[in-house]
Amino acid sequence: MTGIVLGIDLGGSKLALALGTSEGRVLARSRRPTEPSGDALRDIARIVESARALLAEAGTRAAELDVVGISVPGLADTASGRVLDPPNLPGWRDVPVAAELRAALGCPVRMENDANAAALAEWRFGAAVGCRNAVYLTMSTGVGAGIVLDGKLYRGQLGHAGELGHVPVEWGGERCACGQQGCLEAYVGGRSLTARLRESVPPPSLVAKLAGGREHVTPEHLLAAAREGDAFAMEELARFNHYLARGIVMLAFSLAPEVVVLGTIAAAAGEALCLGPVRERVRENVWPRIARAMRIESAALGEELPYRAALCAALEGELVEAAER
Amino acid sequence: MTGIVLGIDLGGSKLALALGTSEGRVLARSRRPTEPSGDALRDIARIVESARALLAEAGTRAAELDVVGISVPGLADTASGRVLDPPNLPGWRDVPVAAELRAALGCPVRMENDANAAALAEWRFGAAVGCRNAVYLTMSTGVGAGIVLDGKLYRGQLGHAGELGHVPVEWGGERCACGQQGCLEAYVGGRSLTARLRESVPPPSLVAKLAGGREHVTPEHLLAAAREGDAFAMEELARFNHYLARGIVMLAFSLAPEVVVLGTIAAAAGEALCLGPVRERVRENVWPRIARAMRIESAALGEELPYRAALCAALEGELVEAAER
Numbered sequence: 001m002t003g004i005v006l007g008i009d010l011g012g013s014k015l016a017l018a019l020g021t022s023e024g025r026v027l028a029r030s031r032r033p034t035e036p037s038g039d040a041l042r043d044i045a046r047i048v049e050s051a052r053a054l055l056a057e058a059g060t061r062a063a064e065l066d067v068v069g070i071s072v073p074g075l076a077d078t079a080s081g082r083v084l085d086p087p088n089l090p091g092w093r094d095v096p097v098a099a100e101l102r103a104a105l106g107c108p109v110r111m112e113n114d115a116n117a118a119a120l121a122e123w124r125f126g127a128a129v130g131c132r133n134a135v136y137l138t139m140s141t142g143v144g145a146g147i148v149l150d151g152k153l154y155r156g157q158l159g160h161a162g163e164l165g166h167v168p169v170e171w172g173g174e175r176c177a178c179g180q181q182g183c184l185e186a187y188v189g190g191r192s193l194t195a196r197l198r199e200s201v202p203p204p205s206l207v208a209k210l211a212g213g214r215e216h217v218t219p220e221h222l223l224a225a226a227r228e229g230d231a232f233a234m235e236e237l238a239r240f241n242h243y244l245a246r247g248i249v250m251l252a253f254s255l256a257p258e259v260v261v262l263g264t265i266a267a268a269a270g271e272a273l274c275l276g277p278v279r280e281r282v283r284e285n286v287w288p289r290i291a292r293a294m295r296i297e298s299a300a301l302g303e304e305l306p307y308r309a310a311l312c313a314a315l316e317g318e319l320v321e322a323a324e325r
Numbered sequence: 326m327t328g329i330v331l332g333i334d335l336g337g338s339k340l341a342l343a344l345g346t347s348e349g350r351v352l353a354r355s356r357r358p359t360e361p362s363g364d365a366l367r368d369i370a371r372i373v374e375s376a377r378a379l380l381a382e383a384g385t386r387a388a389e390l391d392v393v394g395i396s397v398p399g400l401a402d403t404a405s406g407r408v409l410d411p412p413n414l415p416g417w418r419d420v421p422v423a424a425e426l427r428a429a430l431g432c433p434v435r436m437e438n439d440a441n442a443a444a445l446a447e448w449r450f451g452a453a454v455g456c457r458n459a460v461y462l463t464m465s466t467g468v469g470a471g472i473v474l475d476g477k478l479y480r481g482q483l484g485h486a487g488e489l490g491h492v493p494v495e496w497g498g499e500r501c502a503c504g505q506q507g508c509l510e511a512y513v514g515g516r517s518l519t520a521r522l523r524e525s526v527p528p529p530s531l532v533a534k535l536a537g538g539r540e541h542v543t544p545e546h547l548l549a550a551a552r553e554g555d556a557f558a559m560e561e562l563a564r565f566n567h568y569l570a571r572g573i574v575m576l577a578f579s580l581a582p583e584v585v586v587l588g589t590i591a592a593a594a595g596e597a598l599c600l601g602p603v604r605e606r607v608r609e610n611v612w613p614r615i616a617r618a619m620r621i622e623s624a625a626l627g628e629e630l631p632y633r634a635a636l637c638a639a640l641e642g643e644l645v646e647a648a649e650r
Contacts, residue, residue, distance in 0.1 A: 156581030256481030293482045
């Protein structure tokens with residue numbers, strides 16, 4: 001055991017790699033666009049290339065690694081090391097990524113769902129340090145949750161826990177990419193929000209102007225316009241906060257966590273535009289005794305998150321025992 | 326250590342006591358109406374009387390007990406052994422019941438919320454035996470949940486987890502006894518259901534006839550009329566199942582338990598009137614992969630439940646360290 005591990009954070013748009021220690025210190029890192037090719041095996045070969053490049057740069061041999069960890073999007077069968085059907089990786093359907101990595105790099109592989117890996121990172125190194133019960137909400141393209149309970153990651157049956165993006169926040173509401181209606185993700189997920197904005201932004205509005213045309217609008221333009229006090233942007237953000245608060249109300253009554261940590265869009269929006277209003281709405285809809293015991297915080301790791309999440313997948317992800325190609 | 330424990334299940338209407346072994350075997354039991362007097366200390370004195378009577382009957386001295394456990398309704402501060410504000414025990418507000426029991430019986434006291442104690446009982450001895458992740462839904466006067474995750478009771482921050490009766494199933498919906506709107510309990514709790522039936526049962530209906538007047542209607546009459554195929558009763562039950570399924574959908578996406586165990590009213594209604602229709606509605610609203618991995622079952626302990634729950638409070642409840650009167 002050398003105490004050196006390699007973590008891989010595989011996202012639909014970005015691939016982040018971190019070489020680190022068993023205490024979670026980052027020794028070397030790299031990042032590039034994922035650029036999925038539509039062929040999972042070709043994508044994995046490119047991931048392995050990136051891993052070898054990072055190892056070479058750090059003067060480390062693959063044989064020195066204790067373990068390789070990979071954080072993967074969407075539902076995964078971590079026992080057999082397979083990615084099942086990630087929404088943002090075309091061609092990745094039931095792919096034995098753990099077995100491929102083990103064959104290429106010659107070391108044990110751990111695997112974790114991306115929301116779980118990010119939750120572990122915020123819990124070990126970020127906004128939830130020292131908390132016994134913490135929920136991390138990813139709020140990027142999709143919405144997922146990583147749940148730490150009694151000081152341990154909770155994965156649920158077959159690793160399915162934490163699909164909080166698909167808890168209904170409006171019964172019979174908007175159609176979600178997953179096929180269900182009224183999911184939290186359909187209201188606060190980056191993909192849904194972007195689609196909605198491109199459709200509904202008034203062409204002469206500040207949001208459209210900042211984006212250089214409504215067809216280029218992203219949630220970032222919404223936040224920038226809201227900071228200028230733009231009425232349309234403020235209204236859209238109020239809607240975002242309203243539904244986000246509904247999701248947190250359900251968490252409060254079911255899990256009563258010590259802290260709910262909000263990622264990406266909410267973190268970018270910050271206190272005045274998101275966290276403050278969300279806290280207020282949650283307080284209005286949760287018993288005072290429970291609300292008082294639960295903090296709602298912004299993610300703290302920022303640009304560090306993918307590297308720390310990658311390391312957490314390597315250090316605390318599920319060890320893939322039955323990896324078969 | 327004699328391996329002998331005493332468990333007390335304190336409910337708003339019934340008090341059940343069980344003398345048992347550390348393996349959970351019931352050696353002697355007793356049951357009587359709680360008949361709250363409005364004065365908590367007087368009620369506790371009567372509980373102690375009942376305990377002494379059971380011990381005398383079994384030929385056991387209080388000094389021989391390893392521990393006394395009590396299962397209590399509503400929010401409790403188990404660290405200090407206080408019952409906070411149970412909805413069905415008038416006069417019980419911030420009552421140091423653990424300290425009183427310890428003073429009277431001279432042994433350590435463990436304490437558990439009633440939904441947690443019932444969940445432990447169904448998990449150790451009933452419908453959830455052998456399950457790693459199980460949620461038990463009490464469905465009597467109110468609605469609460471006991472949550473076992475990764476083979477351990479999950480209590481949440483300050484013991485507040487599992488208030489599933491107050492997860493909103495209809496945003497802005499019916500007013501709940503707790504003050505919030507649209508809570509699961511406002512639709513499927515025994516108290517709400519009874520109130521609704523007494524108000525809405527058509528006077529000439531079978532439900533009213535079975536009850537001998539609509540002012541006497543209880544959920545049991547609803548079930549009896551539904552078994553006869555009464556249209557009003559079937560419609561009311563469909564509504565009950567509809568909202569119950571919504572609560573379970575949220576559990577599925579957030580916790581992905583292996584089994585959800587339904588108590589009291591659902592258990593009394595049984596397969597055809599409740600469990601079957603609820604399973605179907607849940608399947609329609611949850612991803613197939615998650616729905617397939619989650620069973621929905623009726624509680625298995627029936628009349629045994631209060632005694633087993635009492636013993637579970639004694640065996641696995643929180644040890645009250647700081648009991649002060």
